[in-house]
Amino acid sequence: MSPYVLFVVxxxxxxxxxxxxxxxxxxxxxxxxxxxxxxxxxxxxPGHATELAQQAPPQSRVxxxxxxxxxxxxxxxxxxxxxxxxxxPIGSGNDFARMVGLHRLGLEGAVEAxxxxxxxxxxxxxxxxxxxxxxxxxxxxxxxxxxxxEAPTFLRGMPRYLYSLxxxxxxxxxxxxxLYQDDHLVYQGPSLLVALMNAPTYGxxxxxxxxAVPTDGRLSVAVAGRFSRLGVVGILPRLLTGRHVHxxxxxxFQGEAFLVRFDRPVPAHTDGELIPPSSxxxxxxxxxxxxxxxxxx
Ligand SMILES: Nc1ncnc2c1ncn2[C@@H]1O[C@H](COP(=O)(O)OP(=O)(O)OP(=O)(O)O)[C@@H](O)[C@H]1O
Numbered sequence: 001m002s003p004y005v006l007f008v009v010x011x012x013x014x015x016x017x018x019x020x021x022x023x024x025x026x027x028x029x030x031x032x033x034x035x036x037x038x039x040x041x042x043x044x045x046p047g048h049a050t051e052l053a054q055q056a057p058p059q060s061r062v063x064x065x066x067x068x069x070x071x072x073x074x075x076x077x078x079x080x081x082x083x084x085x086x087x088x089p090i091g092s093g094n095d096f097a098r099m100v101g102l103h104r105l106g107l108e109g110a111v112e113a114x115x116x117x118x119x120x121x122x123x124x125x126x127x128x129x130x131x132x133x134x135x136x137x138x139x140x141x142x143x144x145x146x147x148x149x150e151a152p153t154f155l156r157g158m159p160r161y162l163y164s165l166x167x168x169x170x171x172x173x174x175x176x177x178x179l180y181q182d183d184h185l186v187y188q189g190p191s192l193l194v195a196l197m198n199a200p201t202y203g204x205x206x207x208x209x210x211x212a213v214p215t216d217g218r219l220s221v222a223v224a225g226r227f228s229r230l231g232v233v234g235i236l237p238r239l240l241t242g243r244h245v246h247x248x249x250x251x252x253f254q255g256e257a258f259l260v261r262f263d264r265p266v267p268a269h270t271d272g273e274l275i276p277p278s279s280x281x282x283x284x285x286x287x288x289x290x291x292x293x294x295x296x297x
Contacts, residue, residue, distance in 0.1 A: 004060040005033065005086070005115055007040045008049045008074055013066030013091045021090070025065065032111050043070070053077025060084075061293055063114040067091015071133055072271035078290060079124060079131040086114030086293040092204060093272055096134040099199035099214050100295040113294030120297040122214045124289030125198050125270075127281050131289065132270035134214075135202035138260060138281060139175070139193035140224070140232070142267035143168045146274055169229050175266050179223060180259040187251055192224040192232065194260055196283045202272070207242040209252060215297060217287040221253040257284040 007029055011019030018025070026040050043049050049070055053062045054077040063086030064074040071087055078085055088110040089097035097103040100122060102110055125132045147164035155163050177191035195202065197220045200212040212220035227235065227249060238244040245252070265277040 003084075004037045004057055005039075005063060006052065006056045006060060007038070007063045007065055007086075007088070007114070008043060008052050008070065009040060010043045010049060010064075010066030010070040012043075013070055015092060018066055018090050028108065029111055032108070033115055036115060038115070043073075047073065049073035050077040053083070056083060058082055061086050061114065061119075063088060063293075065090060068093050068096050068134060068271045069273050071096040072273050075124065075131055075133045075271075075290060079286070084119045084291045084293050088114055093202075095199050095201050095204065096271065098201055098205065099134050100292050102292075102294050105294070110294075115293075117294035119291035119293045120295045121288035121291045122295060123198055123217060123219075124286040125196060125219055125283060126286050127196070127268075127270060127275070127283045128278065129282075130270065130275070131286065132198070133290075134197070134199035134271050135208075136196040136268065136270050136281070136283060137193065137202060137208075138195070138268040139191060139266055140168065140172075141193055141195075141203065142269045142274060145269055145272070146267050149274075169232060172229055172232070174226060176263040177223070178259075178261045179221075179253070180261070181253055181255045182257055183259075186253060187223050187225075190226040191262075192227040193222075194224075195222045196258060196260070196281075197221070198285070206239060208239065210242050210245065211252075211254075215288075216254075217285060218254045218256055219258065219283065219285045221255070221258060223251045223253070225249040225251065259283070 050073045053074045061084045064071040065088040144164045147167045174190035179187040195208045197209045197212045198214045209220040209222045260281040262279045267277045
């Protein structure tokens with residue numbers, strides 16, 4: 001029996017580009033799906049993709065059409081099931097697709113892979129019991145993302161990012177971090193950010209932990225320690241090209257389970273989606289947590 005494939009399309013992804021492509025997308029999917037049972041569902045609101053993924057029948061493929069936020073919501077609906085994740089990356093960042101090698105396929109190639117390519121498992125992360133696919137960022141980058149929500153609506157793209165970045169820099173006051181790996185304290189001190197990664201990149205290709213491998217049964221962790229405002233501005237260009245890894249205020253760890261504890265609630269994001277700020281994040285890897293169509297392993 002051929003599998004049932006549900007495409008979950010987020011019209012808001014890619015800054016609304018997906019919504020503008022809806023008809024073309026549906027045509028393409030139905031053209032390529034001959035012989036398969038396929039349905040296309042358009043999300044109506046944030047969180048809807050998780051419900052749709054949960055409701056899909058056992059052993060089906062559920063394909064996230066959008067960016068990392070859409071993938072994140074579908075992952076949340078699939079974890080612990082025998083369903084397979086597909087990804088048609090049309091977001092702004094697409095770091096999950098980059099992690100599993102699907103970002104270079106182009107639209108038709110990605111639809112084809114979602115429909116018919118064999119599936120291989122990847123690790124997932126779990127933070128305070130909630131799954132994530134590619135990234136967990138705690139601290140500075142999440143604060144910038146949060147600030148962007150308050151930015152004036154006329155600011156878009158890079159101006160919006162710079163507004164948010166300098167807004168957070170102006171108020172910069174580093175929390176005190178204690179990082180435990182398997183119950184051992186491995187780092188303590190002021191911290192700009194902590195990234196607990198399954199993927200090497202976040203934020204649309206920023207190689208925060210270039211050595212991360214999503215099939216090694218471990219999370220790769222970067223801790224940025226005490227940074228001044230000027231220090232942050234100095235490290236950013238190096239971060240974009242992966243030249244930050246030898247910076248003396250950066251530390252890297254790899255492992256299965258971490259406890260991230262702060263002296264106050266600190267903002268965080270999973271796969272680029274903000275989660276409620278907390279002073280404690282319990283994080284672990286879920287080895288081979290989800291099968292992904294078109295992932296070569
Ligand atoms: N119908 C909808 N209307 C508005 N927002 C929606 C709808 N459906 C889903 N969303 C939200 O859209 C947001 C953005 O989606 P997504 O992250 O996939 O796109 P993106 O931001 O372009 O990509 P990336 O995260 O890769 O940069 C998500 O937070 C999701 O919850």
